[in-house]
Amino acid sequence: MSADRRQELESLFHKHGYADFKWIDPQDIVVSQWVRMKCTFGCGEYGSNATCPPNVPSVEECRQFFGEYYTAAVFHFQKTVDKPESRHAWTREVNLKLLELEREVFLSGYHKAFLLFMDSCCICKKCAGERGECKRPKEARPAPEAMAVDVYATVRKYGFPIEVLTDYSEAMNRYAFLMVD
Ligand code: SF4
DSSP: OOHHHHHHHHHHHHHTTOOSEEEEOGGGOOBOHHHHHHHHSSOTTTTTOTTSTTSSOOHHHHHHHHHTOSOEEEEEEEEOOSSTTHHHHHHHHHHHHHHHHHHHHHHTTOTTOEEEOSSSOOOSSSOOSSGGGOSSTTTOOOOTGGGTBOHHHHHHTTTOOOOOOSSTTSOEEEEEEEEOO
8 A cells, every 4th residue: 555545544543533553464463273262162252242253254264354455454442441341331432433434444445444343343232143133234343353363463563562461450452453455
């Protein structure tokens, strides 16, 4: 992508209130089988969120998807919550706002624009649980983890902070990916 086009998009990101983002090479996105294993075993959302496994492409298909892009941006969000449940309202708000950006990037001529949410969908209070039953299918997007992205390894390549947290009093570092081209 030319420097001019990048600058145009950066102005758009700023217009939407985003300052904490970096351009990344999609080929640096680490896709790993272990991520899918963690979604399948050990995550309470398995089978109950229409944008999470098993309602997503296979790990190999995810790898192929990322291989089809030349340009992407990662957006960093930091937050501390009083109780774990408060995370969902914040996620919903962030994801809905990001969708507005995805749409504007698309309308700017980037027909491949595709957003990976900051966390699992959370648009509805209770998720339909199955892709075909999704209540807002035009808006629902998978999170990077649902697409088998090793978010830790990927964002660390670009100097972003991310650690395993042991207590909710610690600040969460979350990431959304916008596939652009
Ligand atoms: S839009 Fe609603 S039903 Fe669809 S994945 Fe998101 S939370 Fe689930």
